[in-house]
Amino acid sequence: xxxxxxxxxxxxxxxxxxxxxxxxxxxxKKGLKIEMKKDKSPVSNxxxxxxxLITNKIRSLTPSIxxxxxxxxxxxxxxxxxxxxxxxxxDGTKEYIVGKDEYTLNAALVINTVPVLGIVxxxxxxxxxxxxxxxxxxxxxxxxTTKINCEKKQxxxxxxxxxxxxxxxxxxxxxxxxxxxxxxVKMASSYKFCVIAAGEYDIYAAKERxxxxxxxxxxxxxxxxxxxxxxxxxxxxxxxxxxxxxxxLLIKRAENLNV
Numbered sequence: 001x002x003x004x005x006x007x008x009x010x011x012x013x014x015x016x017x018x019x020x021x022x023x024x025x026x027x028x029k030k031g032l033k034i035e036m037k038k039d040k041s042p043v044s045n046x047x048x049x050x051x052x053l054i055t056n057k058i059r060s061l062t063p064s065i066x067x068x069x070x071x072x073x074x075x076x077x078x079x080x081x082x083x084x085x086x087x088x089x090x091d092g093t094k095e096y097i098v099g100k101d102e103y104t105l106n107a108a109l110v111i112n113t114v115p116v117l118g119i120v121x122x123x124x125x126x127x128x129x130x131x132x133x134x135x136x137x138x139x140x141x142x143x144x145t146t147k148i149n150c151e152k153k154q155x156x157x158x159x160x161x162x163x164x165x166x167x168x169x170x171x172x173x174x175x176x177x178x179x180x181x182x183x184x185v186k187m188a189s190s191y192k193f194c195v196i197a198a199g200e201y202d203i204y205a206a207k208e209r210x211x212x213x214x215x216x217x218x219x220x221x222x223x224x225x226x227x228x229x230x231x232x233x234x235x236x237x238x239x240x241x242x243x244x245x246x247x248x249l250l251i252k253r254a255e256n257l258n259v
Contacts, residue, residue, distance in 0.1 A: 001083075001111065001116075003132065003133050003136070006109070006116065006117050006132040006133060007132045007133075007136070009061050009062065009109070009117065009132070010117050010119060010130050010131070010132040011130075011132075012057075012061055013054075013057060013058070013061070013107065013119050013130075014119070014128065014130065014140070016053060016054060016057040017054070017105055017107075017119055017121040017128060018121070018128065019053065020049075020050045020053040020054055020089075020105055020121065021105060021121045021122075021123030021128075022123065023046070023049055023050060023053065024046045024049075024050050024090065024096065024103075024105070024123055025123055025124065027044075027045060027046040027049065028046060028096065028099065032044040032045060032046055032097060033045040034097060041093070042093055042094060042097060043071065043093065044090075044093065044096065044097060046090060046096060047071055047089050047090045047093055047096075048071060048089075050089040050090055050105055051069055051070075051071045051072070051087065051089035054087055054089055054105065054107055055067055055069060055072075055087060058085055058087070058107060062085070062109075065083055065084060065085060065109070066081050066084045066085070067084070067085040067087060068081075068084055068085060068086050068087070068212075068213065068244070069085075069086075069087040069088070069089065069213065070087065070088045070089070070211070070213045070214075071089060073213075073244070075243070075244070078242035078243070079240060079241065079242050079243075079244060080242070081240070082111070082112055082240065083109070083110065083111050083112070084109075084110055084240075085107060085108065085109055085110070086106075086107070086108045086110060086115070086212055086213040086216040086217070086239070087106065087107045087108075087213060088104075088105075088106040088190070088213040088214055088217070089105060089106070090103055090104070090105060091103065091104045091105075091106050091189040091190045091214055092104060092188040092189030092190075092191075094188075095188045095189065100124075100188070101122075101124035101125055102122070102124075102125075102187060102188040102189050102191050103122075103123075103124070103188070103189055104120050104121060104122050104189045104190045104191050104194075104217075104218075105120070105121035105122075105123065106118075106119070106120050106121075106190055106213070106214075106216070106217035106218065107119050107217055108213075108216035108217040108219070108220050110212075110216060110239045110240060112240075113238040113239050113240045114238070114239065115216040115217065115219050115220035115223075115239060116132070116133065116220060117131065117132045117133075117220060118130065118131050118216065118217035118218065118219065118220025118221045118224075119131075119217060120190055120191070120193070120194050120217045120218055120221055122191055122194070125191075126141060126142055127139060127140070127141050127194075128140040128141075129148075129194045129197065129198075129221045130221070131220050131221050131224040131225070132224075133224060134223075134224050135149075135224065135226075136224060137149065137197060137221055137224045137225035137226075139194075139198060148197050148198045148199070148225050149199075149225050149226050150196065150197060150198075150199050150222075150225045150226040150227050150253045150254055151199040152199050152202070152253065152254075152257075152259060153198070153199045153200045154200075154201070154202065156258060156259065157182075157258055158182045158183075159179060159180055159181050159182050159202045159203065159257045159258070160181070160182060160183050160184075160185060160201050160202055160203075161176050161179075161181045161183070161184045161185070161201070161202065161203045161204065161205070162184070162185055162186075162187045162192045162195070162196070162201050162203070162204040163184050163185070163186050163187070163204070164186070164187070164188065164192070164206060164209075165186065166186050168184065168205075169207060171207060171232075172205050172206065172207065175205045175232060175250070176203065176205060179202075179203055179252075179257055180257075181202075181203065185201065187201075190214065190215065190217060190218030191218075192204050192218070192251075193215070193217075193218025193219060193221055193222040193227075193251065194218055194221050194222070196222050196227055196251055196253050197221045197222040197224075197225035197226075197227060198225075199253060201253070202252070202253045202257045203250075203251065203252050203253065203257060204249070204250075204251045205232065205248075205249065205250050205251075206248065206249045207232070207248050208245070208246060208247055208248050209246060210246050211244045211245060211246060212239050212240075212241065212244045212245075212246060213244070214246070215246055215249070216239055219237070219239075222251055226253075226254065227251055227252060227253055227254075228251070228252045228254070228255065229249070229250070229251050229252075230250055231247045231248045231249065231250065232248035232249070232250050233248070235247075237249060
């Protein structure tokens with residue numbers, strides 16, 4: 001698929017993501033309807049309505065490409081596709097339900113194991129990140145669009161890591177020590193990938209967790225902005241696994257985190 005095609009598809013999704021973000025906020029204000037899924041995780045009518053909006057738009061843009069969404073996937077069917085969409089309509093549902101502001105709306109197009117296009121909306125922070133190729137990564141914030149490239153925003157010599165939990169495991173802490181991390185900030189959802197892409201934080205490490213739709217859109221944003229993304233043991237982080245399970249993860253803003 002040509003870059004011009006990817007650009008058109010990606011930019012055609014921006015309005016839908018903005019609308020879906022507003023819907024997520026409106027539904028929260030009205031009072032969410034919450035159910036528990038088979039895996040004991042919560043799902044709200046916000047997740048489902050956002051999923052419908054994003055899925056319908058993507059289907060109209062690329063009718064021949066299969067869509068895999070967290071809210072509709074059949075895990076008993078193995079993924080065999082080489083080109084497919086991964087959607088997580090609301091990543092950070094628990095945060096969304098309790099009114100926090102780090103939940104995200106996510107869609108990524110995976111081509112031959114790599115998420116090449118990604119769009120991540122962060123409705124409560126009025127931020128939207130999108131990318132359609134290496135070096136083509138953007139942030140829309142308060143109506144203004146800027147290109148982002150992992151340029152360091154922290155003071156030189158200060159290296160700030162992100163964690164999805166308050167107390168990371170010893171495995172993760174030991175890994176972060178090798179990068180002389182100054183401090184660790186807890187942050188939810190795929191927003192972690194995006195703030196690394198924006199250069200606001202430096203590194204994120206995680207053991208095996210979550211599914212491909214949780215990471216793919218943020219992965220595309222961070223990697224296309226220049227971040228280095230691999231497993232903890234230095235292997236490529238690839239998509240298209242039959243069971244959608246993620247391996248371990250290490251995202252670095254750059255090889256040298258001091259600059």
